[in-house]
Amino acid sequence: MKIAVASGKGGTGKTSVAVNLALSLGEAQVLDCDVEEPNAHILLKPEAEEVEAVEVLVPRILEDRCDYCGKCARFCQYHALFVAGETALVFPELCHSCGGCSIVCPRDAIVEEPRQIGRVHKCSPGDVELVYGELEVGEPLAVPIIAAVKHHMWEEGTVILDSPPGAACPVVETVQGSNFCLLVTEPTPFGLHDLEVAVEVVRQLGVPMGVVVNFSGIGDRGVYRFCEEQGIPIMMEIPYDRRIAELYSRGIPFVEEMPEWRRRFRDLAERIEAAIQ
Amino acid sequence: MKQITILSGKGGTGKTTITASFAALSRNAVFADCDVDASNLHLLLKPEVEQTVEFKGLKLAVIDSDRCTRCGLCEEKCRFNAIHDFKVDPIQCEGCGVCVYVCPVKAIDFVDRVCGHAYISRTRFGPMSHARLKPGMENSGKLVTLVRQNAKRLAEEKGRDLVLVDGPPGIGCPVIASLSEIDAGLVVVEPTLSGIHDLKRALGLLRHFKVDPLVCINKHDLNHKNTEDIEEFCAENGVEVVGLVPFDPEVTRAMVAGLPVVEYAPGAPASNAIKETWSRVKLHLGL
Numbered sequence: 276m277k278i279a280v281a282s283g284k285g286g287t288g289k290t291s292v293a294v295n296l297a298l299s300l301g302e303a304q305v306l307d308c309d310v311e312e313p314n315a316h317i318l319l320k321p322e323a324e325e326v327e328a329v330e331v332l333v334p335r336i337l338e339d340r341c342d343y344c345g346k347c348a349r350f351c352q353y354h355a356l357f358v359a360g361e362t363a364l365v366f367p368e369l370c371h372s373c374g375g376c377s378i379v380c381p382r383d384a385i386v387e388e389p390r391q392i393g394r395v396h397k398c399s400p401g402d403v404e405l406v407y408g409e410l411e412v413g414e415p416l417a418v419p420i421i422a423a424v425k426h427h428m429w430e431e432g433t434v435i436l437d438s439p440p441g442a443a444c445p446v447v448e449t450v451q452g453s454n455f456c457l458l459v460t461e462p463t464p465f466g467l468h469d470l471e472v473a474v475e476v477v478r479q480l481g482v483p484m485g486v487v488v489n490f491s492g493i494g495d496r497g498v499y500r501f502c503e504e505q506g507i508p509i510m511m512e513i514p515y516d517r518r519i520a521e522l523y524s525r526g527i528p529f530v531e532e533m534p535e536w537r538r539r540f541r542d543l544a545e546r547i548e549a550a551i552q
Numbered sequence: 553m554k555q556i557t558i559l560s561g562k563g564g565t566g567k568t569t570i571t572a573s574f575a576a577l578s579r580n581a582v583f584a585d586c587d588v589d590a591s592n593l594h595l596l597l598k599p600e601v602e603q604t605v606e607f608k609g610l611k612l613a614v615i616d617s618d619r620c621t622r623c624g625l626c627e628e629k630c631r632f633n634a635i636h637d638f639k640v641d642p643i644q645c646e647g648c649g650v651c652v653y654v655c656p657v658k659a660i661d662f663v664d665r666v667c668g669h670a671y672i673s674r675t676r677f678g679p680m681s682h683a684r685l686k687p688g689m690e691n692s693g694k695l696v697t698l699v700r701q702n703a704k705r706l707a708e709e710k711g712r713d714l715v716l717v718d719g720p721p722g723i724g725c726p727v728i729a730s731l732s733e734i735d736a737g738l739v740v741v742e743p744t745l746s747g748i749h750d751l752k753r754a755l756g757l758l759r760h761f762k763v764d765p766l767v768c769i770n771k772h773d774l775n776h777k778n779t780e781d782i783e784e785f786c787a788e789n790g791v792e793v794v795g796l797v798p799f800d801p802e803v804t805r806a807m808v809a810g811l812p813v814v815e816y817a818p819g820a821p822a823s824n825a826i827k828e829t830w831s832r833v834k835l836h837l838g839l
Binding site for chain 1: 560561562563564565568587588589590591592595610611629631632643646647648649650653654685687688689690691692693720721722723724725726727728742743744745746747749750753756757760761774775778801804807808810
């Protein structure tokens with residue numbers, strides 16, 4: 276069973292839900308796909324890790340063969356190449372590694388070389404396996420790192436994917452292929468607005484979904500009304516509790532100090548399993 | 553004219569709450585919401601849209617089945633795994649154009665794709681530039697750049713001396729696009745271990761792009777030790793902490809009322825702290 280945890284709005288508790296769910300189940304794999312700001316490892320505190328580089332292919336122009344015709348720069352949709360006069364430049368951080376420039380070059384003057392844009396960490400704190408990606412600071416493209424994290428996904432067993440916030444391509448990359456998507460939101464107008472956007476993305480991907488309302492008790496009833504209108508089940512509510520917030524601030528998953536929640540997270544997993552079937 | 557971006561690394565730390573209050577406190581600014589896929593600033597500033605422009609992002613490849621000879625070369629050359637059974641999956645297609653180029657019978661069209669809309673609006677505090685990316689779309693960095701250009705033009709046309717930018721979370725392409733030509737980046741952080749981790753990466757990003765960093769600690773009373781650690785880290789790295797905003801239930805009530813907290817509850821503890829922060833930011837920018 277592959278469960279993606281997404282949200283639209285940031286800071287609603289995706290990572291908290293993903294990690295507490297995994298710990299309550301015992302054996303599970305957590306894939307932290309928020310590679311711009313990964314946080315699951317702060318809660319899971321792994322000791323030893325295997326680290327691998329994530330590389331993408333980027334062009335290098337062989338100056339002795341290039342006649343500055345500019346075909347590559349005109350072809351590139353990402354503006355990663357620039358040719359003027361007798362100058363040909365590559366802006367590697369803009370490159371999407373499509374390989375088009377080397378195909379269109381009439382003089383075979385472009386070769387592709389690997390370039391590191393981030394890392395994938397793999398570790399096993401206890402029964403939970405954690406794989407998390409980390410985009411190098413200053414690099415723009417998160418999607419190849421997310422793909423590299425998902426490359427480590429278990430074929431069997433429970434996999435929990437912690438998505439980045441928002442509703443753009445990194446969320447699509449994370450959620451697609453999952454059996455179920457949990458959308459974690461807060462009962463406020465910001466939470467509702469971003470939930471609406473996230474629901475649209477998950478619908479496009481054809482993944483069944485349910486909502487977790489975090490910090491319940493604050494805000495208003497908009498999120499509940501929306502879920503009812505849309506027929507999206509509310510799978511769990513986590514009340515606003517200063518104790519949970521303080522535990523989180525210290526990097527402690529709250530099921531460790533409030534064990535009564537383990538049962539609730541296991542029930543949540545059972546309901547997800549039932550919803551998939 | 554000065555430009556400042558409010559960013560955070562970690563999402564949900566209070567960027568929009570702070571930005572909207574700054575907007576209410578400003579006298580001569582333009583506002584830009586650069587969180588184009590999960591934007592919230594409009595919920596508090598309530599813009600009246602005056603101009604809407606379609607945003608065309610990357611193109612989309614479309615295979616014409618009448619012309620297609622099913623040779624499969626397009627699928628072989630596509631690096632994004634976007635072509636199956638002689639059809640392009642619009643979710644996977646990154647609009648590179650390789651398939652269009654390699655097709656021996658020119659059976660693939662390369663069409664414009666509307667990826668969102670950019671808006672120019674009026675608010676009760678001043679002009680606003682914002683946008684909406686269609687859910688799931690690529691290229692939010694390019695749309696952010698458009699929002700920034702519109703905001704800058706508005707400021708020039710209307711003689712405003714500040715562009716106040718509400719940034720997206722993270723450190724990737726839309727954040728980078730919200731930092732070009734910026735005078736200062738104000739990182740809003742909560743005193744949690746995750747918040748500190750993400751703050752360091754956000755400050756690293758500002759250093760990388762040579763943007764002057766400032767820090768505001770939101771809900772600073774949630775964990776005093778972490779707040780001290782953030783202050784110490786900032787002092788060691790020469791980063792000015794311009795604000796300490798306490799946890800205050802009025803912030804959520806203001807959000808429900810659809811108003812910036814300084815407008816909704818001007819005497820609330822959070823409002824007072826945000827006003828002090830705003831004064832220090834103005835001083836820092838020389839306004």
